[in-house]
Amino acid sequence: MSSCPPYAPFFGFAGVASSMIFSTVGAAYGTSKAGIGIAGLGQFKPELIMKSLIPVVMSGIIAVYGLVVSVLIAGGLDPAQDYPLYSGFVHLGAGLACGLTGLAAGYAIGIVGDSCVRAYVRESKVFVAMVLILIFAEVLGLYGLIVALIMNSRASEARCS
């Protein structure tokens, strides 16, 4: 069996897809859930809406992490060049790393954002604590991005035998 079988790009593309799809799940959940809380806050204190958009922006950043990793992995795939099965699996791992961490981070940002903006209506001192908690949730996605970037940089080490 050769180390560059023709089905190796299947796994590479699976990495591209999983990075984008799973981070989009997280980002969509975060955006919608936090958006519902923000609309609830807007009924009572409309002047606080702009500051409460932070969870929504952070969910968008999670989607951008997934996009960056997808673009990087897709840049390493080329039909004209040799593509070892090793690279396929490394790309799949990188995509799963970024995607699944983005999914977790997006869920956390959504639930935290929703409950914190509802608390912000009643007590404005909650704002700093909310931002701190959101940062910790966002950083989960960042860890996945870092690991995905490290794996992706190692993906072109193998050669066809």
Next chain:
Amino acid sequence: MGFLRLYYALGLPSFLVTVIALYLLFTGSGEAFNVGRFLEESSPYLWASTGIGLCIGLSVLGAGWGIFVTGASILGGGVRAPRIRTKNLISIIFCEVVAIYGVIMGIVYSSKLASIDESQLYTKSNYYTGYALFWGGLTVGVCNLLCGVSVGITGSTAALADAADPALFVKILIVEVFGSILGLFGLIVGLLVVGKAEEFKAAAVPAALGALPLLSH
């Protein structure tokens, strides 16, 4: 309580898969489970066509889902506050745009399809194109599905907030814009993935039927 249903739903298929896998293993035909052979023997047309179908199908599913969620809220809120009817149609348009993304990508992907005789179909470039179209189509479809649902939920929220206080609509629209960029990201990834793939081409030297996958071992 809802998780029990999930366990039941996942339990039977997992049990069946385990039984079949152990049967193959203990009767000495464990090599029958060969992912590489499956990927080499399945036609690139399978992957390409499934990808295109999923691309448009899931995108339209997302758009429709978003439209019904938003539409129900606009119509319900419009009973007590008729002024919200025209302004909130913009949320419906945001959902519709997601379906348009699916159509555009479906058309772009379909241009890669070409009719090749089966003895000349199984080349490395055609395998690449088939896989690219499948995963690209799935990415575009699922991202548009999620975007459509997210924009729908947010649009419904915006309609009801608008019914309560007209000044809120523009601010909740910002959240909706953040939701709609997700579909755009899916479109970008879909285009990148397929950008380098060539359309289906006949092999330079026709191989005997099914011989080419075996030659690479």
